[in-house]
Amino acid sequence: MELSGDVLIPAPRAVVWAALNDPDVLKGCIPGCQSIEKESDTAFTAKVKAKIGPVSATFGGRVALSEIDPPNSYVIAGEGQGGVAGFGKGSARVSLTDEDGGTRLTYAGEAQVGGKLAQIGSRLVQGTVTKLAGQFFAAFAKACAKS
Amino acid sequence: MYSFDYARAKNAKDAAKLLAKKEAKVVAGGMTLLPTMKQRLAKPSLLVDLAASKDLKGIKKAAKALTIGAMTTHAEVAHSSVVKGACAALAALAEGIGDPQVRNRGTIGGSIANNDPAADYPAACLALGATIVTTQRKIPADKFFKGMFETALKRNELVTAIQFPMAEKAAYIKFPNPASRYAIVGVFVAKFKDEVRVAVTGAGPGVFRVPAWEEALAKKWSADAIAAGAVKAADMNSDIHATAEYRAHLCAVMAKRAVAAAK
Numbered sequence: 001m002e003l004s005g006d007v008l009i010p011a012p013r014a015v016v017w018a019a020l021n022d023p024d025v026l027k028g029c030i031p032g033c034q035s036i037e038k039e040s041d042t043a044f045t046a047k048v049k050a051k052i053g054p055v056s057a058t059f060g061g062r063v064a065l066s067e068i069d070p071p072n073s074y075v076i077a078g079e080g081q082g083g084v085a086g087f088g089k090g091s092a093r094v095s096l097t098d099e100d101g102g103t104r105l106t107y108a109g110e111a112q113v114g115g116k117l118a119q120i121g122s123r124l125v126q127g128t129v130t131k132l133a134g135q136f137f138a139a140f141a142k143a144c145a146k147s
Numbered sequence: 148m149y150s151f152d153y154a155r156a157k158n159a160k161d162a163a164k165l166l167a168k169k170e171a172k173v174v175a176g177g178m179t180l181l182p183t184m185k186q187r188l189a190k191p192s193l194l195v196d197l198a199a200s201k202d203l204k205g206i207k208k209a210a211k212a213l214t215i216g217a218m219t220t221h222a223e224v225a226h227s228s229v230v231k232g233a234c235a236a237l238a239a240l241a242e243g244i245g246d247p248q249v250r251n252r253g254t255i256g257g258s259i260a261n262n263d264p265a266a267d268y269p270a271a272c273l274a275l276g277a278t279i280v281t282t283q284r285k286i287p288a289d290k291f292f293k294g295m296f297e298t299a300l301k302r303n304e305l306v307t308a309i310q311f312p313m314a315e316k317a318a319y320i321k322f323p324n325p326a327s328r329y330a331i332v333g334v335f336v337a338k339f340k341d342e343v344r345v346a347v348t349g350a351g352p353g354v355f356r357v358p359a360w361e362e363a364l365a366k367k368w369s370a371d372a373i374a375a376g377a378v379k380a381a382d383m384n385s386d387i388h389a390t391a392e393y394r395a396h397l398c399a400v401m402a403k404r405a406v407a408a409a410k
Contacts, residue, residue: 053179053262054180054183054188117188123384126385126386127264130352131352
């Protein structure tokens with residue numbers, strides 16, 4: 001499935017870019033994120049507990065950044081394994097542009113879910129992804145505005 | 148299934164106490180929780196069974212409201228002469244949930260506490276302006292449903308009953324998934340003396356009202372008053388069963404049929 005959207009963050013572009021590359025900021029914004037560790041400047045490992053309705057599963061995964069063009073855009077790609085629950089992976093191009101009142105963050109990409117989660121939860125996957133993306137960007141905008 | 152402990156609560160208060168244990172889950176009919184556990188997608192440490200909590204069962208009618216206990220099954224609601232007399236639309240809705248096995252096990256409290264985005268009861272609660280009675284307080288339906296699988300319920304808080312005000316006319320029409328009978332789109336319309344309420348389930352990430360149709364129907368109670376376009380495809384779900392555009396279209400069609408069927 002495809003996902004895309006944009007959000008206005010009330011902070012200068014340099015601040016937003018720094019936050020996008022800061023594991024601590026990302027950890028605080030990813031819903032259910034329990035840990036995130038930097039392996040190199042472009043790779044992280046993360047542990048995320050996803051809880052949607054009756055389902056709860058812990059995903060361990062890796063996140064990699066590529067096509068880095070500071071402070072304008074990068075491509076973020078991640079994949080995670082949730083044990084018996086299944087797996088998820090996705091990537092998105094994130095771009096920043098200056099705008100009155102702050103920085104416009106635009107994202108476009110795609111996500112896939114497989115295994116048992118996809119089999120049982122197919123009717124819920126899109127709603128879940130949209131909701132999690134919304135929660136992430138709301139928290140991220142708040143974190144940037146603070147710093 | 149992972150192993151878990153099991154406790155039978157004697158009443159709602161007892162259940163709330165048992166729920167204090169970490170990772171404990173309450174089970175009503177178990178129509179969603181048990182399949183999830185069987186698939187190992189949930190791992191509660193303790194299941195608190197409400198089946199023996201008699202204080203949570205039963206249907207009562209007073210002058211202004213119909214009260215249904217949280218542990219009342221869909222089949223009991225569907226076949227209750229009290230419900231049929233007070234709100235036939237509610238009995239018909241219960242009769243259309245799932246299959247006989249689900250209707251004999253599943254409960255109204257479990258359905259609304261789970262708040263599945265395609266469940267039927269949330270539409271009835273929202274359109275009828277029900278009050279959700281819990282172990283701690285009374286919550287209006289407008290404040291209870293918070294989007295996909297989310298409610299205003301706190302941890303350790305249980306739904307004990309649902310109070311439905313009497314509508315002059317009401318109906319629920321859904322376009323069911325032929326396999327699961329979950330609503331691809333379901334619309335509940337309710338006409339009261341001084342207002343009209345319209346609630347849609349299955350179409351978006353959670354149950355929602357349509358103010359444009361409510362105003363139009365309050366002026367003129369007729370299927371013609373439903374204008375397509377009040378529900379936007381951008382806000383709809385899209386999956387293998389129906390695209391967002393098709394769901395938006397179905398909302399208007401189901402709403403018109405519900406107004407025509409209301410009595």
